[in-house]
Amino acid sequence: MRARPQVCQALLFALALQTGVCYGIKWLALSKTPAALALNQTQHCKQLEGLVSALVQLCRSNLELMHTIVHAAREVMKACRRAFADMRWNCSSIELAPNYLLDLERGTRESAFVYALSAAAISHAIARACTSGDLPGCSCGPVPGEPPGPGNRWGGCADNLSYGLLMGAKFSDAPMKVKKTGSQANKLMRLHNSEVGRQALRASLEMKCKCHGVSGSCSIRTCWKGLQELRDVAADLKTRYLSATKVVHRPMGTRKHLVPKDLDIRPVKDSELIYLQSSPDFCMKNEKVGSHGTQDRQCNKTSHGSDRCDLMCCGRGYNPYTDRVVERCHCKYHWCCYVTCRRCERTVERYVCK
Numbered sequence: 073m074r075a076r077p078q079v080c081q082a083l084l085f086a087l088a089l090q091t092g093v094c095y096g097i098k099w100l101a102l103s104k105t106p107a108a109l110a111l112n113q114t115q116h117c118k119q120l121e122g123l124v125s126a127l128v129q130l131c132r133s134n135l136e137l138m139h140t141i142v143h144a145a146r147e148v149m150k151a152c153r154r155a156f157a158d159m160r161w162n163c164s165s166i167e168l169a170p171n172y173l174l175d176l177e178r179g180t181r182e183s184a185f186v187y188a189l190s191a192a193a194i195s196h197a198i199a200r201a202c203t204s205g206d207l208p209g210c211s212c213g214p215v216p217g218e219p220p221g222p223g224n225r226w227g228g229c230a231d232n233l234s235y236g237l238l239m240g241a242k243f244s245d246a247p248m249k250v251k252k253t254g255s256q257a258n259k260l261m262r263l264h265n266s267e268v269g270r271q272a273l274r275a276s277l278e279m280k281c282k283c284h285g286v287s288g289s290c291s292i293r294t295c296w297k298g299l300q301e302l303r304d305v306a307a308d309l310k311t312r313y314l315s316a317t318k319v320v321h322r323p324m325g326t327r328k329h330l331v332p333k334d335l336d337i338r339p340v341k342d343s344e345l346i347y348l349q350s351s352p353d354f355c356m357k358n359e360k361v362g363s364h365g366t367q368d369r370q371c372n373k374t375s376h377g378s379d380r381c382d383l384m385c386c387g388r389g390y391n392p393y394t395d396r397v398v399e400r401c402h403c404k405y406h407w408c409c410y411v412t413c414r415r416c417e418r419t420v421e422r423y424v425c426k
């Protein structure tokens with residue numbers, strides 16, 4: 073009789089492993105799709121790594137979008153590593169997609185950022201693909217209602233943000249909308265953070281202009297609404313990551329909601345990233361919590377940011393080493409119109425954490 077609860081636990085554990093807690097961002101594994109895969113037949117959908125069943129179905133019915141989504145997965149990898157290059161958690165574990173470690177499996181601040189960035193990236197890639205004419209289903213975005221300002225006129229091809237947001241939300245949120253996967257709290261957290269990602273993308277829409285007129289006089293400018301680069305959206309989301317709010321799943325009225333854990337009674341804001349579980353400080357290696365630690369990480373002795381050696385190395389100290397850098401130097405301008413340079417080598421002192 074005693075064995076029973078254990079069997080039960082083992083079963084539950086196996087079930088949890090099978091459904092994969094982190095089903096929502098498994099699709100980032102698409103970044104490894106070989107460029108040679110044609111992706112023009114529905115059978116190809118099953119060959120793609122990281123597509124959970126809800127996404128295989130979407131793939132079949134929206135095959136023309138898949139190249140764009142593969143591109144989005146690659147962009148997420150790049151933008152995430154870039155945004156966190158100077159942090160103790162540097163986003164390198166995203167490369168493990170589709171089988172993540174606990175830093176991304178649990179409802180952490182880091183996973184909040186990755187979910188938001190992933191949602192933003194899909195919509196960004198689709199809106200951009202509309203502009204470049206890569207998608208049969210969409211064209212340029214609408215001409216804005218307001219006047220473009222003196223000396224400007226609307227023209228060019230705007231990014232079709234509404235189409236990007238619509239189709240992007242379908243893809244990024246589909247895994248979370250499947251019943252019976254993961255806990256309700258995790259699902260709500262992920263859906264919220266995806267929406268924050270799309271909101272950051274909306275906020276990045278800006279007026280872009282091109283000059284016309286006699287030899288660059290810029291007497292007339294053609295303008296359109298275009299999205300900023302994904303790395304700029306990632307920088308915005310990193311700011312929100314740094315001020316993310318810890319939430320708990322609490323009954324409010326007849327249903328349970330995510331509400332801020334601290335005592336100020338207010339609903340979660342649409343603009344803030346939220347997380348359920350605190351992260352470790354990522355100083356030491358600890359696989360149980362998904363921390364790689366910062367040993368051997370490069371740090372900067374004079375920086376004022378989070379890559380400063382005492383912060384990055386958590387006070388353990390650091391080892392100097394010298395590195396040679398080759399640069400262009402003694403550059404000379406020749407009339408007309410080229411520049412010649414020499415190559416100079418110099419040594420620089422760098423530091424790695426103990």
Ligand SMILES: *[C@@H]1O[C@H](CO)[C@@H](O)[C@H](O)[C@H]1NC(C)=O
Pocket residue numbers: 110112113
């Ligand atoms: C898919 O693409 C491959 C390679 O580009 C091509 O040979 C094949 O005919 C295409 N199939 C369909 C159904 O379009």
Ligand SMILES: *[C@@H]1O[C@H](CO)[C@@H](O)[C@H](O)[C@H]1NC(C)=O
Pocket residue numbers: 209210211212213214215232235
């Ligand atoms: C894109 O923007 C245009 C406005 O120019 C709009 O009519 C269209 O519905 C949008 N979506 C698609 C799929 O083209």
Ligand SMILES: *[C@@H]1O[C@H](CO)[C@@H](O)[C@H](O)[C@H]1NC(C)=O
Pocket residue numbers: 157162163164364365366367369370
């Ligand atoms: C990111 O951190 C990991 C683990 O500490 C390390 O192995 C890797 O070299 C780091 N990447 C960069 C670009 O610093």
Ligand SMILES: *[C@@H]1O[C@H](CO)[C@@H](O)[C@H](O)[C@H]1NC(C)=O
Pocket residue numbers: 372373374375376
């Ligand atoms: C270190 O930080 C300083 C100040 O931010 C910066 O000027 C310098 O380029 C950095 N050095 C390296 C090796 O990144």
